[in-house]
Amino acid sequence: MPLPPFAADLTGFDLLLSVARLGSVGRAAAEHRISQPAASARLRELERRVGLTLLHRTPRGSTLTGTGALVADWARSAVDAADALAAGLAALRATHESRLTVAASQTVAEYLLPAWLVALRAAHPGLAVTLQAANSADVAAAVLAGQVELGFVEGPDLPAGLHAEVVATDRLTVVVAPAHPWARRRRAVTAAELAEAPMVSREAGSGTRRAFDQALGGLVAAAPMVELSSTTAIKHAVAAGSGPAVLSSLAVTAELTAGTLVAVPAAVPLQRRLQAVWRAADQLIGPARDLYAIARRT
Amino acid sequence: MPLPPFAADLTGFDLLLSVARLGSVGRAAAEHRISQPAASARLRELERRVGLTLLHRTPRGSTLTGTGALVADWARSAVDAADALAAGLAALRATHESRLTVAASQTVAEYLLPAWLVALRAAHPGLAVTLQAANSADVAAAVLAGQVELGFVEGPDLPAGLHAEVVATDRLTVVVAPAHPWARRRRAVTAAELAEAPMVSREAGSGTRRAFDQALGGLVAAAPMVELSSTTAIKHAVAAGSGPAVLSSLAVTAELTAGTLVAVPAAVPLQRRLQAVWRAADQLIGPARDLYAIARRT
DNA sequence: GTAGAGGCATAACCCAAGGTTATGACCTCA
DNA sequence: TGAGGTCATAACCTTGGGTTATGCCTCTAC
Numbered sequence: 001m002p003l004p005p006f007a008a009d010l011t012g013f014d015l016l017l018s019v020a021r022l023g024s025v026g027r028a029a030a031e032h033r034i035s036q037p038a039a040s041a042r043l044r045e046l047e048r049r050v051g052l053t054l055l056h057r058t059p060r061g062s063t064l065t066g067t068g069a070l071v072a073d074w075a076r077s078a079v080d081a082a083d084a085l086a087a088g089l090a091a092l093r094a095t096h097e098s099r100l101t102v103a104a105s106q107t108v109a110e111y112l113l114p115a116w117l118v119a120l121r122a123a124h125p126g127l128a129v130t131l132q133a134a135n136s137a138d139v140a141a142a143v144l145a146g147q148v149e150l151g152f153v154e155g156p157d158l159p160a161g162l163h164a165e166v167v168a169t170d171r172l173t174v175v176v177a178p179a180h181p182w183a184r185r186r187r188a189v190t191a192a193e194l195a196e197a198p199m200v201s202r203e204a205g206s207g208t209r210r211a212f213d214q215a216l217g218g219l220v221a222a223a224p225m226v227e228l229s230s231t232t233a234i235k236h237a238v239a240a241g242s243g244p245a246v247l248s249s250l251a252v253t254a255e256l257t258a259g260t261l262v263a264v265p266a267a268v269p270l271q272r273r274l275q276a277v278w279r280a281a282d283q284l285i286g287p288a289r290d291l292y293a294i295a296r297r298t
Numbered sequence: 299m300p301l302p303p304f305a306a307d308l309t310g311f312d313l314l315l316s317v318a319r320l321g322s323v324g325r326a327a328a329e330h331r332i333s334q335p336a337a338s339a340r341l342r343e344l345e346r347r348v349g350l351t352l353l354h355r356t357p358r359g360s361t362l363t364g365t366g367a368l369v370a371d372w373a374r375s376a377v378d379a380a381d382a383l384a385a386g387l388a389a390l391r392a393t394h395e396s397r398l399t400v401a402a403s404q405t406v407a408e409y410l411l412p413a414w415l416v417a418l419r420a421a422h423p424g425l426a427v428t429l430q431a432a433n434s435a436d437v438a439a440a441v442l443a444g445q446v447e448l449g450f451v452e453g454p455d456l457p458a459g460l461h462a463e464v465v466a467t468d469r470l471t472v473v474v475a476p477a478h479p480w481a482r483r484r485r486a487v488t489a490a491e492l493a494e495a496p497m498v499s500r501e502a503g504s505g506t507r508r509a510f511d512q513a514l515g516g517l518v519a520a521a522p523m524v525e526l527s528s529t530t531a532i533k534h535a536v537a538a539g540s541g542p543a544v545l546s547s548l549a550v551t552a553e554l555t556a557g558t559l560v561a562v563p564a565a566v567p568l569q570r571r572l573q574a575v576w577r578a579a580d581q582l583i584g585p586a587r588d589l590y591a592i593a594r595r596t
Numbered sequence: 597g598t599a600g601a602g603g604c605a606t607a608a609c610c611c612a613a614g615g616t617t618a619t620g621a622c623c624t625c626a
Numbered sequence: 627t628g629a630g631g632t633c634a635t636a637a638c639c640t641t642g643g644g645t646t647a648t649g650c651c652t653c654t655a656c
Contacts (some may be wrong), residue, residue, distance in 0.1 A: 002330045003377060007384035014301045016452065020530075032300045038644055040604060045642085051391040059603055059652040067390055069528055070431050073408045074383045076530075079301060080552060081379035085372045086305035092365055093349040102388040119556040133368050157534055212323075216613065230367055232318075254378060257595065258417040261363045322635065336615055339635060343613085357623040357632050 005049075007241050012083055013048035013075035015039055016054060016064075024061040035143060078204035084114035091117055091131035100287040101148040103132040103139040105207050106150040107170065108274060109229065111250040112298065119294045124287050136207040149288045151277045152295070154207030154212075159247050163280040167295040172270035173249045175261040177241045191216050198225035200237045200245040212246045212271040235261065246270065303347075308380055310344035311373035314352060314362075319372050324361040324510040330577040382412035389415055389429035398585040399446040403505050405468065406450040406572060408529065409548040410593070412557040417592045422585050429505055441575050447586040449575045450593070452505030454512075461578040465593040469508060469547045470568035474558040475539045486565035489514050496523035498535045498543040509570040510544045533559065544568065 011032075018028035019262050039230035047054050054068035069261065091102070091113075109131070117129060120251055136153040142159055143151040153214050158164055174189065176182045201224040202209045213221055219275060225243045228234050231251050238245045239260045255261040276292050278284055284292055309330075316326035327337035333412060346350050352366035371388045389400070404413050407429070418439055429469075430440060434451040441449040442459055455463055472487065480487065487552050493514050499522040500507045511519055523541045526532050529549050536543045537558045551557040576582055582590055 003308060003312045003380055004384045004388075005381045007309050007310060007387070010301060010310075010380065011306040013383070014306060018300065024603065034643090035645060036603085037605075037607095037646085040606095041643070044605095050387045052387070057604060059650090061603065067431075068528075070407060071383075071387065071390070073530065074386045077412075078376070078379040078383045081376040082301055082305045082308065085311070085369075085376045086302045088372045089348045089350070092369070106368075114372055114375075115555055116504060122556050122558075133365070138505070157442065204456055230366075236319075254413075257413055257592070258420050259592070259595070260420070281521065294555070294557070296427075297557065323629090326632085332614095333616060334632090335617085335634075335636095338635095339614075342634095355633060356623095359632065 003149070006046075007078075009194070010075075010079055012042055012049075013072075014043055014079050015293045016046065016072055016133055017076060017079060019043070019055065020064050022070075023063065025055075033175070042071045047136075049126060070109075080118070084118050087117035087121055088114045088131070097131075099127055099132045099149075101132075102150050102152070102288075102291065103142045103148040105136045105139055105153040105154050106133065106231070107131040107154060107207065107248045107250065112168070112274075112295070113152070116291060116294050116295070116298070120291050121288065123290055123294075127193045127287055129287075136210075140240040140277060142239055143279060146279065149278065149282075150284065150291060153275055154272055155210050156273065157210070158277065161280050164277045165274040165292070166273045167292070168273050168274040168298055170274050171249045172208065172246050172268045172272065173252055173256075174244055174246055174264040174270070175235075175238055175252055175255070176244045176264055177239055178259065180244065180262070181242060182244060182264045183262040185264060188265040191219055191268045192243075193218040194246075194266065194268065195221050197244055198222050200224065200226050200228065200242050201227055201255070202231075202234065202236050203227050207272070208246065208248060212270070216272050217268075262290050305376075306345075307376055308373070310340055310347075311370075313340055314344065314366070314370055315374060315377060317341065317353065318362050319365070321361065323353075323355070355456045373578050375507075378416070378470040382416050385415035385419055386429070387421050389427040397425055397427075398448075399428045399430075400448050400450070400586075400589065400591065401432060401440045402430065402450040403434045403437055403452050403514070404529070405546045405548065407431040407453060407504065409546070410466070410572075414589060414592050421588055425585055426554050427585075428480065433477075434508075438575060441577060444577065448582065448589060450577055451573055452570055453508050454571065455508070456573075456575065459578055460575045462575045463572040463594075464571045465590070466480065466559055466572040466575045467571050468570050470506065470513070470544050471483070471547045471550055471554075471569065471570070472542055472544055472562040472564045473533075473536055473553070474542045474552055474562055476557065476560050477539060478542065478560070480542060480562045481560040483562060486563040489517055489566045492542075492544075492564065492566065493517040493519050495542055496520050498522065498524050498526065498532050500529075500532065501525050503526055505570070506546060507543065510568070513566045513568050517565075557589055 007047045015028055015032060018031050022028050025039050029036045043055060052067055053063045053065055054071055056065050104134055132148060136155055139151040139153050140159055140162060142148045144159060226237060228237060231247060234245050235255060252261055256263055276295055299318060313326055313330060316329050317323055320326050323337050327334045341353060341380055350365050352369055354361045354363050430446060431582055437449040437451045438457055438460060440446045442457055444447045466582050526535060533553060550559055554561055574593055
């Protein structure tokens with residue numbers, strides 16, 4: 001389960017990407033603020049560890065070999081993911097005197113915001129972003145109170161005084177363990193069936209749970225089998241066979257691909273809008289406006 | 299441009315994920331084959347570096363704090379990406395006596411295969427996969443010659459003797475730099491316009507180029523402005539303003555989000571099928587069959 | 597043809613991060 | 627109250643990765 005040692009440290013791959021872009025080990029070294037021999041040694045070590053020749057070194061520069069180019073492309077996604085992680089951490093850590101303050105609901109903070117922050121940083125290098133992650137209601141309250149300039153929430157119920165714009169649509173997915181009877185269903189489960197089934201669900205008041213309750217129309221959902229406060233915990237519980245759950249499709253793509261969870265077709269409109277919100281009295285300006293534009297573009 | 303130091307080394311985050319899953323620092327240490335004090339020190343160092351408290355340590359185990367859970371979720375995607383990189387590298391490096399041999403065209407090898415390999419490894423721990431990355435024609439030839447059990451190719455033209463099944467549909471996207479006149483277009487560009495415009499394109503014979511030529515119907519495309527052999531090089535050329543290009547939408551999502559490239563609506567059916575191919579005489583069995591199933595599920 | 601510039605490799609040296617084992621302090625539970 | 631689990635601290639060691647100095651190669655320009 002732990003990451004193999006040669007993949008855990010991305011600096012070598014990061015350096016490889018710089019070499020690919022700049023065409024020489026020396027220039028890549030300069031970009032990373034290390035000496036040329038250090039870069040050279042690092043790249044050699046990387047090749048030794050992965051057991052492949054990645055670079056074509058010549059007295060006039062270095063270029064990627066064929067497999068090197070493929071590896072570089074794979075490495076790029078890993079480095080990008082690490083970069084998104086770094087952007088999120090920087091936003092969490094930033095002090096409150098910084099320029100842009102944002103609050104986001106769990107789904108947005110978890111799955112969408114990191115990429116947005118990376119894009120925002122491209123437009124505003126050096127901008128410090130402060131992020132509050134909370135549930136939709138708290139996000140709305142923080143925006144209304146002026147603690148944050150911009151918020152991202154799920155679901156339709158919003159307090160007055162807020163201006164909201166839909167930035168994306170999130171589809172909810174019914175998931176079960178592969179061994180669950182529903183896993184083999186071809187006919188969509190009905191609202192009634194969903195209402196009857198005890199589910200693994202988030203706590204009452206979460207955006208995901210509210211969206212599900214609404215999707216049932218007039219029906220009232222059975223008491224949940226378990227209530228858990230994190231998406232990850234729910235996924236594990238479902239995979240272990242606890243019962244069905246309703247989760248954002250953003251949250252389960254990896255598990256569906258890996259086959260640890262199975263999506264069940266459902267005959268109810270499991271959609272919800274992800275909205276950007278700000279005070280109706282204010283105008284979005286500067287970085288907040290740009291972040292909103294980035295979010296819309298997704 | 300280089301990755302910040304605290305994000306380059308993922309081992310700390312990987313360890314954090316183990317703690318989250320197992321509930322104690324000691325058990326996480328065991329999973330990573332290091333001593334408990336080493337793990338403890340590493341986690342403390344991680345918290346120091348990111349400047350956040352991630353763990354709630356108690357005499358009966360350790361759990362994530364609120365921000366810890368959010369960070370863990372972000373970290374998971376970074377670790378997963380690194381894991382996909384590792385799976386790809388392992389497949390490239392594997393010796394030829396290993397059990398499963400696969401060949402894939404560039405688009406598949408770059409964007410889809412790593413995730414599939416991760417899923418495959420979940421089903422077959424320890425399985426060694428050998429990967430050949432080549433263009434569609436060479437992949438087909440390798441399958442036909444029996445050098446590889448399973449191939450993934452783009453486009454419709456296949457030699458006789460191969461069995462093919464569509465595993466995914468890939469949409470091609472016309473992209474330009476934000477400053478390009480087409481970037482502001484609301485009306486779709488026509489096939490005639492696309493045929494006339496000198497493009498930045500892959501070399502003749504690549505799957506992407508063939509698909510584009512076919513999409514023009516009877517029209518014959520203008521000579522390309524530049525021919526480049528890697529997707530990355532094309533993206534840079536387009537972003538620098540060289541002209542339009544037609545690329546797999548898988549290849550440009552990040553750039554579209556970041557705004558360095560802009561998608562142009564097109565009035566031609568820019569779709570192509572990604573197909574799994576194997577020898578018509580053979581039956582897919584074992585890991586090859588599972589990899590095919592995983593690919594279909596995507 | 598030769599000098600110079602740019603590029604990578606090697607050598608010698610140094611430092612610190614991170615590993616280990618041994619041990620202690622703390623809490624819970626039978 | 628003692629046993630068994632947890633995490634923290636201490637003392638020590640190894641090694642990966644950094645630095646500067648230098649050499650060799652190849653292409654280009656005069």
